[in-house]
Amino acid sequence: MDDSSLRDQEEALRQAVSLLPQEARKRYYQLEQTLVKDPDTYAVLNYFFAAGLHHFYLGKTLKGIMNLALMLIGLATLSSIGFFIILFVIVIELPQLFRSQTIIRKHNIKVMENVINELQPRT
Amino acid sequence: MNSNLEHRIRKEKQKQWLWIAMSALLVVLFASYQLYTQAIPYLAQKIAVAIPQPVYQAVDKHTLTTLDDTELSKTQLSELKQQEISTLFSQLIDNKREAQHVYTLEFRNWEDQANAMALANGTIIITDAMVALAADQQELSAILLHEIGHIEHNHVMESIVSSSLVFVGLGVILGDVTALSDVLLQGTIIGITQSYSKQAELEADKYASEHLIAQYGDHNAMSAVFQKLATENQDESSWLSTHPSFDERIEKIQNTEP
Numbered sequence: 021m022d023d024s025s026l027r028d029q030e031e032a033l034r035q036a037v038s039l040l041p042q043e044a045r046k047r048y049y050q051l052e053q054t055l056v057k058d059p060d061t062y063a064v065l066n067y068f069f070a071a072g073l074h075h076f077y078l079g080k081t082l083k084g085i086m087n088l089a090l091m092l093i094g095l096a097t098l099s100s101i102g103f104f105i106i107l108f109v110i111v112i113e114l115p116q117l118f119r120s121q122t123i124i125r126k127h128n129i130k131v132m133e134n135v136i137n138e139l140q141p142r143t
Numbered sequence: 144m145n146s147n148l149e150h151r152i153r154k155e156k157q158k159q160w161l162w163i164a165m166s167a168l169l170v171v172l173f174a175s176y177q178l179y180t181q182a183i184p185y186l187a188q189k190i191a192v193a194i195p196q197p198v199y200q201a202v203d204k205h206t207l208t209t210l211d212d213t214e215l216s217k218t219q220l221s222e223l224k225q226q227e228i229s230t231l232f233s234q235l236i237d238n239k240r241e242a243q244h245v246y247t248l249e250f251r252n253w254e255d256q257a258n259a260m261a262l263a264n265g266t267i268i269i270t271d272a273m274v275a276l277a278a279d280q281q282e283l284s285a286i287l288l289h290e291i292g293h294i295e296h297n298h299v300m301e302s303i304v305s306s307s308l309v310f311v312g313l314g315v316i317l318g319d320v321t322a323l324s325d326v327l328l329q330g331t332i333i334g335i336t337q338s339y340s341k342q343a344e345l346e347a348d349k350y351a352s353e354h355l356i357a358q359y360g361d362h363n364a365m366s367a368v369f370q371k372l373a374t375e376n377q378d379e380s381s382w383l384s385t386h387p388s389f390d391e392r393i394e395k396i397q398n399t400e401p
Contacts, residue, residue: 054152065163071170076162079155088166095170095177099185138148 026122029129036136044139051135059124066117070110078127087113178312187305191297196243199264199300206262207249218250219271225250228269231280235287235354244294248287250274257375259286261293263300276371281364285351289365292350298343341387345395352396366393 037048057078065073072087087109094105116123218225229248236246244265257272267290277283293299352362373389 051148051152054156068167069170069174071166073163073166076159076166079159081158081162084162084166088170091170092173095173098177098181135148 023122026125026129030125033129033132033136036133040136040139041141044141048132048135048139051139052132055131055135056128057124057131059120062124063117063120066113066120070106070113072113074113074116078123183305183308184301186308187301188297190304190308191300194300194304196264199244202300202303203262203264203266207266207268210268211251215251215253215268215270218252220250220274224274228274228283231283232267232287235284235291246291246294257372259290261290261299263294263297263303265294267291267294276375277368279364281355281359282368284358285355285362285364285368288351288354289347291354292347293343295350296343296346298347302340302343344387345392348392348396362396365396369393369396 037045040048062074062077065077069091070087071091072084075081075084075087090105090109094102094109096102097105220228228250232246232248246265246267249266249268251268251270253270253272255272256270257276259267259269259273261267267287269286269290273286274283277286348365352365355362355364369389369392376389
């Protein structure tokens, strides 16, 4: 997903927010402060031992557990194949560090779209 | 609906940070343990072997010069006694002529402290008090073989390399900007190198014990020397020591089959 597509989605989100009733809009901004994720935190958690902490940060528990388990298996078998397992995890996970801005923008858009759906008055 | 949503969000966030904290703790503890028990000794061994011979020579020369300038003084042993011990030393290293280390024996006095030490490239220093402590040739052999064991296992250079690895590793993680990181860094290095040092002592004991058995048929001389040293160093604080306790060392030696 490129930058212009993300900008379009963010614009659509802003439009949807502007259409919310005033009380719901106020709640939206309150929830936004709590729910949006920070790309720097994501990047730091990714960098930290590449142990899947960045997945937990985005609420992707299963992916995080798989990443953590692979890292622990790699560490446990360090004297045999562990080095290659750790290398594999790093090769898969570390590039996300450099895409943290895009990943977090996508995540925030998705989360806030769900919030709008929840806040929209039922007809 | 909104209070339900808020409650759900709060619970979700708590769960996420709990996973992060638990996983971080688990990985840090496990990675530290694995680094300490496997990665650092393995890397230290490989790097120490790859270090060129002139570096070993320079380390020995510099260490001996520093010790001579600060702690050690000229030996009071007679030429005859020195010759006698040197002959014994030559016999002990007889099958190591082709080894990469250059074995030399140096006699020094160290304020009447009974001690012997090995340097990286094969220089062994024995103090006058240590010579006096040894009752016979077997006990002297035990002392010298222990030091030869350190050299054969390359403990000195491995210790220098592992300390450097820990220092650089912790420096990368903690940075070097705060007093706290400095304390953590120094404390960890002291703790880890002391632990490695104790392992090295036991390894050198094992080496000496096996060679004593091969040469004299038993390793009683080792235990005898340790008992004498234990009597001399009764106030030694064991947890800060770089050596295991003498009781532990005697017990380990006695477990070596004659």
